[in-house]
Structure formats: C-alpha cells, structure tokens
Amino acid sequence: MAEIRVPTLGESVSEATVATWFKKVGDAVAVDEMLCELETDKVTVEVPATSAGVLTEIVAKEGETVGLDALLAVIDEKAGAKPAGGEKAKVAAAHPTDAEAPKAAAEPGKAASEESESAPANARSVEIMVPTLGESVSEATVSTWFKNPGDVVAQDELLCELETDKVSVEVPSPAAGVLSEILAPAGTTVSAGGKLGVIGAGSGASAAAPVAATAAATQAPAPSAAHDVEDAPSAKKLMAEKGLSPDQVAGSGRDGRIMKEDVLRTEAPKPAPAPAPAPRAAVAAEDASREERVKMTRLRQTIARRLKEAQNTAAMLTTYNEVDMTGVMDLRNEYKELFEKKHKVKLGFMSFFAKACCHALKEVPEVNAEIDGTDIVYKHFVHMGVAVGTPTGLVVPVVRDADQKSFAAIEKEIAELGLKARDGKLSMADMQGGTFTISNGGVYGSLMSSPILNPPQSGILGMHKIQERPMAIKGQVVIRPMMYLALSYDHRIVDGKGAVTFLVRVKEALEDPRRLLMDL
Missing domain, CATH: 3.30.559.10 (Chloramphenicol acetyltransferase-like domain)
Known part of the structure; x- marks a missing residue:
C-alpha cells in the first residue's frame, strides 16, 4: 500500500483545504498522475500519485482542512498490475478488426466503405486543451461556452472563455469541424493543459461547408459595417447581463472592436419608472431584476478570507x-x-x-x-x-x-x-x-x-x-x-x-x- 500525504506547502503555510479530487475510489492511477488539488492562502498545490495502482481509499474529502504530512489517500500497488492485462485483453477482444471480421468478409464492399469513412474521422478528432494561463497561474474556471455540442466551428473561431485570478483567456478552435463533446462545462475548474472538449474533424469538417452555406442563405441581410468586427466574447456576455446593445457601446479595440472595459464604462439604460406604487412582492421582484450577481474571483475570495x-x-x-x-x-x-x-x-x-x-x-x-x-x-x-x-x-x-x-x-x-x-x-x-x-x-x-x-x-x-x-x-x-x-x-x-x-x-x-x- 502507498500512502498519499500532504506535501510541503510553502513558507509559513501549515495547512490547506482539499479543493478537488480528480480520481474516485476504485480508479486506476499511473505514477505522477494528478490525484487532487489543495488550496492555501497563497498558492494552489497539485498532489500527484507516488506509484501506480488502484485508489482504494480517500481519507480527506473535498472541503476538509488538512495539515502538513496529513494522510490524503491510499493506493493499492498490487491491484494496479492485474487490471492492466485484463483491460488490454478486453480492448483486443473488442477491437473492430477482430470482432467484425466475419461481417467484413460477408460484406467486403460495405465494410471497406465504412472503414474509409469512420476511421479517418476518429483519427482526425482534435482535443481542445487549456492554453498557457500565464506566469504562476495553474488553473482557471470555465466562464462561458459560445458553442454547443453538434455546432459547426471554423478554425480559430472562439469556443469558450476562461477566467483566472488575474486575467480572462479566450480559447479559439484548433481546427475546423463539429464540436462533438464538451468535457468541462461552464463553472468547471480546469488545470493548465487540461482537456476542455473534442472537435470531430472528419465527416464533420466536410459537413461544415453545406451547413454554413444553408445558414448563410437563411440569415437576414448582412449587418452594417459597424457590426462587421467581432466583439470580445467577455464584452458580449457583459452587454447581455447589463441589457446593452453593441450600438450603445463605443469600442476601443482594433477596428472598433468592443472590449470588456468599454462595457464597464457604459451605463446601462435606466428602466422607466413604475406608473404607480406596486405591492411589496412586486417591488421585491422588480428590485431583484435590477440586481447583478457575480461570483467572486479566487483572488477576491483569498483577499476577503485573509483580511x-x-x-x-x-x-x-x-x-x-x-x-x-x-x-x-x-x-x-x-x-x-x-x-x-x-x-x-x-x-x-x-x-x-x-x-x-x-x-x-x-x-x-x-x-x-x-x-x-x-x-x-x-x-x-x-x-x-x-x-x-x-x-x-x-x-x-x-x-x-x-x-x-x-x-x-x-x-x-x-x-x-x-x-x-x-x-x-x-x-x-x-x-x-x-x-x-x-x-x-x-x-x-x-x-x-x-x-x-x-x-x-x-x-x-x-x-x-x-x-x-x-x-x-x-x-x-x-x-x-x-x-x-x-x-x-x-x-x-x-x-x-x-x-x-x-x-x-x-x-x-x-x-x-x-x-x-x-x-x-
């Protein structure tokens, strides 16, 4: 058995909070694979597996406060060796080339056709990864997805926006195709180099052109020149929250692009005054509609806690x-x-x-x-x-x-x-x-x-x-x-x-x- 303990946390730091477990009891883990993440007043610490095996026990649950060298979890090293061969055997037994060999022999033309269409699509699937977040920043929160699974995307088209303690990061599409899967929904905390989603670049890429053409044909006439420039996604999100239209915001970015700071400087239109006094419940509902609820950033949470x-x-x-x-x-x-x-x-x-x-x-x-x-x-x-x-x-x-x-x-x-x-x-x-x-x-x-x-x-x-x-x-x-x-x-x-x-x-x-x- 291998014990996973709290590592050294830094100067004058004696305890941490278990923020996230990336593995659950029963999962197989490899050496140096990330098991969990700890948060202190100063830094976020990732805890890797010290050996390969199966995670048999989680001692410190998410949200618990732990001290230096405290026991976090236990890995059974012997259990890790057995499933490996079995899993390989299962994969080999379930491999399409063996399991569907009789079918392929009976329908050689159809099998060849399906193989030529499906195999390249799988081979060309592209993973959307968390980009470099900046010096000393190891994680971010997925703020907004601008695309849904099944949507056609072009290369470099903005897919989502991440927020860190210091900056907002826009994630473009690494390839053209169809967004087949979102692995980190909005609100999820992700680490640098983690996976955000998958783009199917095979048949989806070929379908992108007709779908885009159909969409273009059914769209309304092209907008005016003022809206030809793609505004910052964070600005679009904030405009929607404040009830502003692009025509009401003066863009300071390149070619008039509206940035988040431009929206912050623009006051939202004041609602028309109520014609007559409303009941207390109606007044409360109206007040709630004019409120804005924004989640505190990690930096602001740390400042509040330390003060x-x-x-x-x-x-x-x-x-x-x-x-x-x-x-x-x-x-x-x-x-x-x-x-x-x-x-x-x-x-x-x-x-x-x-x-x-x-x-x-x-x-x-x-x-x-x-x-x-x-x-x-x-x-x-x-x-x-x-x-x-x-x-x-x-x-x-x-x-x-x-x-x-x-x-x-x-x-x-x-x-x-x-x-x-x-x-x-x-x-x-x-x-x-x-x-x-x-x-x-x-x-x-x-x-x-x-x-x-x-x-x-x-x-x-x-x-x-x-x-x-x-x-x-x-x-x-x-x-x-x-x-x-x-x-x-x-x-x-x-x-x-x-x-x-x-x-x-x-x-x-x-x-x-x-x-x-x-x-x-």
Whole structure:
C-alpha cells in the first residue's frame, strides 16, 4: 500500500483545504498522475500519485482542512498490475478488426466503405486543451461556452472563455469541424493543459461547408459595417447581463472592436419608472431584476478570507499622527531632475517612506516581528511589502532587504513590481516573505483610514493624501502640506509606547530628511 500525504506547502503555510479530487475510489492511477488539488492562502498545490495502482481509499474529502504530512489517500500497488492485462485483453477482444471480421468478409464492399469513412474521422478528432494561463497561474474556471455540442466551428473561431485570478483567456478552435463533446462545462475548474472538449474533424469538417452555406442563405441581410468586427466574447456576455446593445457601446479595440472595459464604462439604460406604487412582492421582484450577481474571483475570495482572519486573530489597534511634508517635497523638487538623469528612474515619495520606516524599525524591532505559537520571531532584516491596487484586487509585492538598498534601488524595484502587478505577471515569489507593509491610500484621495494587518506581520503603515492645512508654527499660522499617518499593529506583541515611538520616528525622518543620512 502507498500512502498519499500532504506535501510541503510553502513558507509559513501549515495547512490547506482539499479543493478537488480528480480520481474516485476504485480508479486506476499511473505514477505522477494528478490525484487532487489543495488550496492555501497563497498558492494552489497539485498532489500527484507516488506509484501506480488502484485508489482504494480517500481519507480527506473535498472541503476538509488538512495539515502538513496529513494522510490524503491510499493506493493499492498490487491491484494496479492485474487490471492492466485484463483491460488490454478486453480492448483486443473488442477491437473492430477482430470482432467484425466475419461481417467484413460477408460484406467486403460495405465494410471497406465504412472503414474509409469512420476511421479517418476518429483519427482526425482534435482535443481542445487549456492554453498557457500565464506566469504562476495553474488553473482557471470555465466562464462561458459560445458553442454547443453538434455546432459547426471554423478554425480559430472562439469556443469558450476562461477566467483566472488575474486575467480572462479566450480559447479559439484548433481546427475546423463539429464540436462533438464538451468535457468541462461552464463553472468547471480546469488545470493548465487540461482537456476542455473534442472537435470531430472528419465527416464533420466536410459537413461544415453545406451547413454554413444553408445558414448563410437563411440569415437576414448582412449587418452594417459597424457590426462587421467581432466583439470580445467577455464584452458580449457583459452587454447581455447589463441589457446593452453593441450600438450603445463605443469600442476601443482594433477596428472598433468592443472590449470588456468599454462595457464597464457604459451605463446601462435606466428602466422607466413604475406608473404607480406596486405591492411589496412586486417591488421585491422588480428590485431583484435590477440586481447583478457575480461570483467572486479566487483572488477576491483569498483577499476577503485573509483580511477577516487578520481581524479575528490579531489584537489589532491603530494609532495616528501627522507629518509636515515640506522637507521631503523641497528636497524632491531640488534633486528630482538630477536623480532621474543619473538613475533613470523618477524620485517619488515611496522611497522616503520606505527608508523612514526602515530607520524606525531598528529602534522598535517588535513592529518588524511576528508571533509563531508562543514565540516571538524578530526579523533582523526588512522585506518591505508595498500594497498595490489592481483591476482584479489588492496585491502586496515585496521589496526584499529594503533596509540595505538606496533610494534609487527602492524606486526602481517599486516601479518594476508596479508594472508586473498591473500586467498580472507577479509571481508568488514576488509576494512572499514580507515583514512590514506600506499602504498608500492617498493615491486614491483618502484623507484618513485604518489599514488592516497583512498576516503574519505585526505592523502596517497607512499613507494618505497630502493636503494643505493651516498650521501653528512658532506662534504664527502658516499653510503647510500635511499628511495623516496611520499605524495598525498587533497589540499582542507591540505596546502603545512602541507604536507611538515608531510613528514619531517616521514623522521626524520625513520632516527633516537629513536625519536619514545622519542615522539620527
């Protein structure tokens, strides 16, 4: 008997949830064949068979939470050797050339005709496979099928659309023919390289021409030039959900093609107001008809789960301060052109905040620590997480060893990570290992907020909008560019004194940036 156990799940990950079993009890499995899939807060892990045989027991069912090295299933290696020969014998016995030999001899002309027609069709059947989904993406959900079994399809015609945590992927037809089978219906989760369906390219391909000709003959007159361009399938789906027609949406794609973003920017037509008050049941039904229900993406589900876990687990508290940004802004305005000319990157505010936080973390190391059971783990390095908002959700790429890097190195790395986040190309390595996080809500206009911790970290600094306010300076009222700062911290490990000291040190470093150079 071979035991299938939970593999290593990654840094700081101690448990996972059984998402999907690809095999059931009694199925024969080959070595390295995928048995099941586990989901953690960070990654999806595929579990292969360690040996060939028959799956005799599934210990951890779908939806169960399992720890490291927990038993998932049992494979009977001896049972795997017996069915192999038997199955081959059954296949050989049922092979058409042997079983139908007398019939072929009695009707040689008919047998030859059938063989010439059916064999090529089977030989030319084409499987529709899941395409490459992108860096660090191993699975997707089938969102929509645009064709049904039995439909005639042309080569490169769009068949279905897949959704991942980061992007939508359109799947074209690999060959012309007839869609004979859909193996992964809408809503199914598929892995990279998995099978989506089958196209019968034999007799179906020859039938495609007359069927298409008949359809063309019965169709209405050709649409206007505005509709000659094939719109994105995701845009078609969204237009149908919002009750929009292509004439109501301005396309920004090539040759006026309507993209999903164009539909999102277009408001749906407002329904006409009801002529008279309706009964409560009718009002509820009308409200329901104007609602839209959209399934959360895997990334959004993970974000929601982790943020709620942070609130439930940590004793989270937020303390505030404000900083006069005059010193940083003057220094930046004075040197930004020389800085960009020498380092080939713009001098922003994030490098000042990163360096100020690194400086403060040296004095208050508990803000850069984490709790592991009954131990406190102090980090003698700073891997600075920088929260970035993307169209698909919030991600936190990490600038590693930020305490050892220059202003220019930090600015370059933040710019590179920002581009990768925007394009959906961040890898898991880019987002792992952070010890402290900075979140800049000010880019969206936020004046004040309380950021939520990024577990297992014990601190996160929230930056906000720079706004001119009247301030009392040496007995006079002057206008200064001010920013509110918010430090959320885990009160189990960080005391109020440490949190306030951290914020004061950040404030001092930003109001007089020369302190960073003098290590004061």
